[in-house]
Amino acid sequence: MYDPNVTTDTPTAGSATQRVPLSKERVLAGAVELADEAGIGGLTMRKLAESLSVEAMSLYYHVANKDALLDGVVDAIVGEIEAELGGFDVPEDADWKANLRTRILTAREVMVRHKWAPGLLETRTVMSPRMMRYFDSLAGILREGGFSYDLIHHIMHALGSNALGFNQELFKPDNEQQAEEDAEEMFELMAAELPYMTAMLMEVAHDDDDSTLGWCDDQTEFEFGLDLTLDGIERLKDTA
Amino acid sequence: MYDPNVTTDTPTAGSATQRVPLSKERVLAGAVELADEAGIGGLTMRKLAESLSVEAMSLYYHVANKDALLDGVVDAIVGEIEAELGGFDVPEDADWKANLRTRILTAREVMVRHKWAPGLLETRTVMSPRMMRYFDSLAGILREGGFSYDLIHHIMHALGSNALGFNQELFKPDNEQQAEEDAEEMFELMAAELPYMTAMLMEVAHDDDDSTLGWCDDQTEFEFGLDLTLDGIERLKDTA
DNA sequence: ACCTGAACACCGTTCAAGT
DNA sequence: ACCTGAACACCGTTCAAGT
Numbered sequence: 001m002y003d004p005n006v007t008t009d010t011p012t013a014g015s016a017t018q019r020v021p022l023s024k025e026r027v028l029a030g031a032v033e034l035a036d037e038a039g040i041g042g043l044t045m046r047k048l049a050e051s052l053s054v055e056a057m058s059l060y061y062h063v064a065n066k067d068a069l070l071d072g073v074v075d076a077i078v079g080e081i082e083a084e085l086g087g088f089d090v091p092e093d094a095d096w097k098a099n100l101r102t103r104i105l106t107a108r109e110v111m112v113r114h115k116w117a118p119g120l121l122e123t124r125t126v127m128s129p130r131m132m133r134y135f136d137s138l139a140g141i142l143r144e145g146g147f148s149y150d151l152i153h154h155i156m157h158a159l160g161s162n163a164l165g166f167n168q169e170l171f172k173p174d175n176e177q178q179a180e181e182d183a184e185e186m187f188e189l190m191a192a193e194l195p196y197m198t199a200m201l202m203e204v205a206h207d208d209d210d211s212t213l214g215w216c217d218d219q220t221e222f223e224f225g226l227d228l229t230l231d232g233i234e235r236l237k238d239t240a
Numbered sequence: 241m242y243d244p245n246v247t248t249d250t251p252t253a254g255s256a257t258q259r260v261p262l263s264k265e266r267v268l269a270g271a272v273e274l275a276d277e278a279g280i281g282g283l284t285m286r287k288l289a290e291s292l293s294v295e296a297m298s299l300y301y302h303v304a305n306k307d308a309l310l311d312g313v314v315d316a317i318v319g320e321i322e323a324e325l326g327g328f329d330v331p332e333d334a335d336w337k338a339n340l341r342t343r344i345l346t347a348r349e350v351m352v353r354h355k356w357a358p359g360l361l362e363t364r365t366v367m368s369p370r371m372m373r374y375f376d377s378l379a380g381i382l383r384e385g386g387f388s389y390d391l392i393h394h395i396m397h398a399l400g401s402n403a404l405g406f407n408q409e410l411f412k413p414d415n416e417q418q419a420e421e422d423a424e425e426m427f428e429l430m431a432a433e434l435p436y437m438t439a440m441l442m443e444v445a446h447d448d449d450d451s452t453l454g455w456c457d458d459q460t461e462f463e464f465g466l467d468l469t470l471d472g473i474e475r476l477k478d479t480a
Numbered sequence: 481a482c483c484t485g486a487a488c489a490c491c492g493t494t495c496a497a498g499t
Numbered sequence: 500a501c502c503t504g505a506a507c508a509c510c511g512t513t514c515a516a517g518t
Contacts, residue, residue, distance in 0.1 A: 021500090021501070021502095022501080044490085044491065044492085045491080045492060045493085046490085046491075046492085054502080054503095055502070055503050055504080056503095057493085057494095057503060057504080058502050058503070061500085061502070062501095065492075090436075119363070122359065122362055122408065132434055132437065133433060133434065136434040136436050137436075139436035139437055140435070140436040143439075149443040149444055150443065150444055152436075153440055153444050154461065154464045154465075157407075157409075157456065157461035157464065158407075158464055158465035158468050160407040160408040160409070160465065161407075167400040167408075168362060168400040168401030168407075169397075169400070193372075193373055193376070194372055194373065194376040195380070196330075196376050196377075196380040196392075197372065197375065197376045197379055199383075199389060200379055200389040200392055200393055203389040216393075216397065221394065221397035221398070224394045224397065224398055225394075225397060225398035228398050228469065228472040228473070228476070229468065229469065229472065231472055232468040232469065232471055232472040235475075261481090261482070262482080262483085284509085284511085285510080285511060285512085286509085286510075286511085294483080294484095295483070295485080296511090296512090297483075297484060297485080297512085297513095298482075300513095301482060301483070305511075305512075306511065306512090
């Protein structure tokens with residue numbers, strides 16, 4: 001197993017293993033990696049320390065506390081978006097709709113890579129400078145597209161989490177197994193209590209072979225909602 | 241202090257205090273009350289037990305574990321929405337837009353009463369029967385309004401958390417004090433790094449006396465976004 | 481049927497101490 | 500400058516036991 005604390009390329013001395021000192025960057029990168037593997041619930045100070053081959057308390061030299069760690073993790077995620085976009089510069093052309101759309105779908109790619117990220121983002125209360133720059137670039141795209149700042153302000157609120165490439169998928173089981181069971185429970189209740197949902201399920205689910213679930217393609221649904229909002233925004237502009 | 245475990249109205253016997261036994265309902269009601277007072281982070285099994293004048297382990301007789309408790313709390317919240325609406329029956333008239341709007345704004349009233357509820361809802365992965373009936377009623381309103389089930393399905397996804405009366409207010413500090421400090425930090429970065437946000441702030445915030453914050457009226461912004469979506473839905477129908 | 485006490489494994493974090 | 504060890508307060512939860 002690769003241990004990042006041990007450098008094998010000690011140039012002169014014999015076999016003396018040498019420590020690569022921790023850094024805030026290495027701590028945050030380790031936290032992202034651990035969350036990818038173990039979920040956000042598996043990201044604890046103690047386990048993170050272990051994954052970095054260090055004692056738990058060493059982390060506190062690089063990070064004030066767990067809250068600061070999580071803020072840093074969010075910032076790292078935004079950093080991935082920035083890298084993917086090649087920076088947050090506002091494009092020259094005035095096609096705000098296409099620019100906004102690709103920017104948001106790029107953010108979504110990062111969210112899909114780190115499925116725990118949306119849930120974490122929702123818990124944060126402060127915005128990092130890098131995240132501010134991301135939102136500034138969204139505002140810039142709209143501004144260069146000819147919107148008033150008053151409208152831009154409302155639009156940013158209306159976009160909500162869509163701005164970062166996810167929407168509130170209420171009650172999405174991460175466990176396919178359990179989802180199946182829940183669906184069967186649901187069917188029992190259905191006929192009498194849930195007439196509309198039953199009818200909807202029967203009509204919509206037919207062309208998907210793997211049973212009742214998997215009938216919602218996340219990406220398709222996200223883009224549907226996003227385009228609905230973008231079209232609404234376009235209309236707003238025409239009106240105003 | 242009022243202790244719900246002690247009945248003062250013992251009809252016959254002298255002063256023998258008598259226990260009102262716990263019940264799932266009392267546990268859930270206590271949990272909602274505790275969350276209202278102490279936030280969702282303050283809702284622990286041990287503190288909940290204490291607030292009910294009972295030992296922590298007693299709760300496990302009425303509730304399988306904390307996860308089940310939280311599911312029950314969510315169900316109780318949906319119960320408040322149902323009570324507020326006088327049931328989930330789908331209205332007779334076909335004004336889907338007005339019906340959907342008032343239904344969602346009613347749900348929002350409950351969310352505003354329990355500010356921790358949106359955050360909790362986001363963490364749940366299973367839907368209670370009562371919540372299914374809520375969503376069934378939304379589907380019903382749209383169906384009676386003449387939408388195809390295929391469209392209804394997409395619309396429900398697009399509504400996302402709006403369906404329950406909240407949207408993903410990213411990075412909303414609950415602490416006004418800290419918010420003020422953050423805003424000042426932001427200002428320092430602004431001029432150079434955040435040109436569009438700076439401009440937006442200067443233009444939009446002028447008519448609000450209490451400085452830079454408080455310039456976002458949650459209710460107004462929510463209704464703006466909701467109406468944007470509802471208008472988009474209306475257009476979808478006309479097109480299809 | 482309903483509640484309790486002691487105990488376990490696991491958290492985040494402080495503080496004084498090591499190199 | 501960077502890391503550690505022991506200790507504290509707080510979790511959720513099990514299990515056997517009480518009434």
